[in-house]
Amino acid sequence: MTSVRPKLKPETPKTITAWDTASGQVVWMRADGSWSDDPTELGVFTGAAAEDALAKAQTQEGEITDPYFMEVTADGQIAGRETLRESIRANGPTVPYGVII
Amino acid sequence: MYRYDQFDAQIVKERVDQFRGQVARRLSGDILEDEFKPLRLQNGVYLQLHAYMLRVAIPYGQLDSRKMRKLALIARDYDRGYGHMTTRQNIQYNWVALKDIPDVLEHLAEVEMHAIQTSGNCIRNTTSDHFAGATKDEIMDPRPWCEIIRQWSTFHPEFAFLPRKFKIAVTAAEHDRAAIRVHDIGLHMRERDGEVGFEVHVGGGQGRTPHIAAKVADFVPEAELLDYLEAIMRVYNRFGRRDNKYKARIKILVSETGETEFTRLVEEEYAAQRETEKIALPQAEIDRIHAYFAPPAFADKSATSEAFERAKAADPKFANWSEVNLHPHKVPGYTSVTISLKPIAGLAGDATDAQMMVMAHLAETYGFDDIRVTHAQNVVLPHIALDDLYTVYRELDAAGLATANESHITDMIVCPGLDYCNLANARSIPVGQEIQKVFADPAYERDIGKLHINISGCINACGHHHVGHIGILGVDRKGEEFYQISLGGRADEKAAIGDIMGKALASDEVPGAVKTIVDTYRDLRTNPDEKFIDTLERVGHDPFKEAVYNAAD
Structure with a gap:
C-alpha cells in the first residue's frame, strides 16, 4: 500500500517517477523517455503526452517499479500537494543518518 | 537461546533459495510488481x-553476539551503515538493494535468522518482556512459550492468509512491559495452585481504531495453550472481515461481535477442538524448549559491589546513568542494563554497524552473550555483574551509547515517519529531536521522572502514539505537517488509549506545547515522586488542555 496519490488535471505539468527495480533507487523520466536518478534531469509532460509517457513507463516494469505522475512546475521543480513527500523522495531523509550523535 | 534443529535450518535455507529465484525472475522482467509484491512481502x-x-x-527480541555481529555486517556491507530497531523488537534496513537481498538472507540464515512473517497477513514476531529471564518481578521466564508460539505459528498453513496481520505478546511479570493489552492476543502468565497458565486478552490494537483487548480467559493451563490460541485464530479466520482492510483486524471482530459472544465462540471452538484434534504438546517437547532458556551460570555474588559503589562516587555521570538505566535482576550482584538508542537530537532506534559491534562485544565479554531489543526501540544487556558495570558503561559511553534516559521524556518511541515511510503523512524524527532538545538538561529530565512520549507519522500508529502518556500524531493538512497531541495513553497493565487534547498544532508549536504540559504537571503534582501519568489521572486532562491552548491564544 502506498499513500494516496492526488489526481492531476491534464494541463498540470507533471513528470513520471518510479523506483529502479534492482536497486530501489528513485528515478524520474527524462524528456526522451529514458530514466534518470537525478531529479534535475526530469522531463515535464502535459496532456496526452503525459498519458503516453505513463503508458510507456508501465510497459517497462521490469526495469522500473510502480510508475506514477508527480506534479512539477513548468521548469521541472517539484510542486503541488505532495511537494514535501516528493522532495524527501528526491533528496533523502531530512535528518542525518548512519552517524553516531 | 533456542538453536535451530535440522528442520529449522532446512526450511530457512529452502526459503532463501526460493526467494533468490523469485528475485531473479523479477529482475529479468518475467514477473512484474503486482505478482512479485506478495512474494517479497512474505520475505x-x-x-x-x-x-x-x-x-x-x-524472535521475542533476543540476540547473541554472533547474530548482532551479522546484523552489523549487513548494515555495513549492504546498507548505509545502520539499522533501525522496531516496536516489534525486530530490525529494519532502509536502503538494501533488491538484487542483494537473497545474499543478505543467506547471511542471516548462517546465524539462524530470517525475515519470514515480518510482513503480510500472518502471525508476526511474538514479542515479550525485554527483561524476560532476568527480572525480579516475573513468575517465570516467558521466552520458552514465546518460542513454542513461534514454532507453532511459523508456516502454519491454516493461518498463512488471515484477514489481516496478527500480533501476539507474552509477559510473565506483574508490571507489563510488553504492551500485551494492545495486541491481537496478549498473554499474561499466571500461577494458580502451583500450576502455570495464561490469562488471555484478545482484540487489542492501535492503528486508526484503537482498542484495549478484552480478557477472554482467566487461566488457560500451559498444556492447552496452543489449542486455545488455535481456537481464537479459527474464530478470527472464519468471522474476521475480509471486505474492508480497515475493519479486518481481530479488534473489530471482538468489538462488533461483543466480548461475551466472541468469548462464547472461542470456547465453543476450543471445546470442539479438545474433543477431536487436541494438539497435546508432549511434555518432553515443552521440556526440550525450556532447556534452551536455562539461566546462565551466574557467580555467587554479594548483592552489593564495592567496585560499583566506588565508581559511582567518583563519576557523577555514571551515577546518574546507573540510577536511570538499570533494572533489578533476580540474582544478587547482577543487573539488567538498558542501552538507550535515543541520544539527544539523535536518530531514535537507530544503531550504526560500529555500535552493533560494541554491543556484541560487551554481551559476549560481560553479559553471558545475551542481548535484547526492546519494543521501545532500545537494546538491553540483561545479565551484567555490578562489578563489571563501570567497564561496560565506559565502553558504551565511548560508542555514544550511554544516554541516561530509559523511560524518561527523551526516550521516545518514534516511527520512521515521512523521512522514510511511504504511508506517513508527516515527519516524526525531527519533531522528536526538537522535543528532546527542550528536555536535554539531565537534571530537568530527572526531575520530570518517568514519562512516555510516543510519536507516529500517520494514523497507522507504528509509533504507538495512542498509548503514550503524551501521544503525538502527524497529520497532513493540504500538504502541511500538523500534529495532534493526546494525553493519558498507557501500554502497561492499566492500558488506556489517550484522549486527543484539541486542534492539531504546527510542527514548531509542538515542543513548546509539550513543555507547557510538563510544566503544568510539575505545578500540579503533590510531590516529586508523583509520576506524570498519576497526576494526569488524579486531576484530569482539563488543566493541561487549558494551559496549552490558552498559551497558544
Whole structure:
C-alpha cells in the first residue's frame, strides 16, 4: 500500500517517477523517455503526452517499479500537494543518518 | 537461546533459495510488481519512499553476539551503515538493494535468522518482556512459550492468509512491559495452585481504531495453550472481515461481535477442538524448549559491589546513568542494563554497524552473550555483574551509547515517519529531536521522572502514539505537517488509549506545547515522586488542555 496519490488535471505539468527495480533507487523520466536518478534531469509532460509517457513507463516494469505522475512546475521543480513527500523522495531523509550523535 | 534443529535450518535455507529465484525472475522482467509484491512481502521486503526496506525477525527480541555481529555486517556491507530497531523488537534496513537481498538472507540464515512473517497477513514476531529471564518481578521466564508460539505459528498453513496481520505478546511479570493489552492476543502468565497458565486478552490494537483487548480467559493451563490460541485464530479466520482492510483486524471482530459472544465462540471452538484434534504438546517437547532458556551460570555474588559503589562516587555521570538505566535482576550482584538508542537530537532506534559491534562485544565479554531489543526501540544487556558495570558503561559511553534516559521524556518511541515511510503523512524524527532538545538538561529530565512520549507519522500508529502518556500524531493538512497531541495513553497493565487534547498544532508549536504540559504537571503534582501519568489521572486532562491552548491564544 502506498499513500494516496492526488489526481492531476491534464494541463498540470507533471513528470513520471518510479523506483529502479534492482536497486530501489528513485528515478524520474527524462524528456526522451529514458530514466534518470537525478531529479534535475526530469522531463515535464502535459496532456496526452503525459498519458503516453505513463503508458510507456508501465510497459517497462521490469526495469522500473510502480510508475506514477508527480506534479512539477513548468521548469521541472517539484510542486503541488505532495511537494514535501516528493522532495524527501528526491533528496533523502531530512535528518542525518548512519552517524553516531 | 533456542538453536535451530535440522528442520529449522532446512526450511530457512529452502526459503532463501526460493526467494533468490523469485528475485531473479523479477529482475529479468518475467514477473512484474503486482505478482512479485506478495512474494517479497512474505520475505519482509517493502518498497518505501527512497528504497527497499528489509525487516528482519528477532524472535521475542533476543540476540547473541554472533547474530548482532551479522546484523552489523549487513548494515555495513549492504546498507548505509545502520539499522533501525522496531516496536516489534525486530530490525529494519532502509536502503538494501533488491538484487542483494537473497545474499543478505543467506547471511542471516548462517546465524539462524530470517525475515519470514515480518510482513503480510500472518502471525508476526511474538514479542515479550525485554527483561524476560532476568527480572525480579516475573513468575517465570516467558521466552520458552514465546518460542513454542513461534514454532507453532511459523508456516502454519491454516493461518498463512488471515484477514489481516496478527500480533501476539507474552509477559510473565506483574508490571507489563510488553504492551500485551494492545495486541491481537496478549498473554499474561499466571500461577494458580502451583500450576502455570495464561490469562488471555484478545482484540487489542492501535492503528486508526484503537482498542484495549478484552480478557477472554482467566487461566488457560500451559498444556492447552496452543489449542486455545488455535481456537481464537479459527474464530478470527472464519468471522474476521475480509471486505474492508480497515475493519479486518481481530479488534473489530471482538468489538462488533461483543466480548461475551466472541468469548462464547472461542470456547465453543476450543471445546470442539479438545474433543477431536487436541494438539497435546508432549511434555518432553515443552521440556526440550525450556532447556534452551536455562539461566546462565551466574557467580555467587554479594548483592552489593564495592567496585560499583566506588565508581559511582567518583563519576557523577555514571551515577546518574546507573540510577536511570538499570533494572533489578533476580540474582544478587547482577543487573539488567538498558542501552538507550535515543541520544539527544539523535536518530531514535537507530544503531550504526560500529555500535552493533560494541554491543556484541560487551554481551559476549560481560553479559553471558545475551542481548535484547526492546519494543521501545532500545537494546538491553540483561545479565551484567555490578562489578563489571563501570567497564561496560565506559565502553558504551565511548560508542555514544550511554544516554541516561530509559523511560524518561527523551526516550521516545518514534516511527520512521515521512523521512522514510511511504504511508506517513508527516515527519516524526525531527519533531522528536526538537522535543528532546527542550528536555536535554539531565537534571530537568530527572526531575520530570518517568514519562512516555510516543510519536507516529500517520494514523497507522507504528509509533504507538495512542498509548503514550503524551501521544503525538502527524497529520497532513493540504500538504502541511500538523500534529495532534493526546494525553493519558498507557501500554502497561492499566492500558488506556489517550484522549486527543484539541486542534492539531504546527510542527514548531509542538515542543513548546509539550513543555507547557510538563510544566503544568510539575505545578500540579503533590510531590516529586508523583509520576506524570498519576497526576494526569488524579486531576484530569482539563488543566493541561487549558494551559496549552490558552498559551497558544
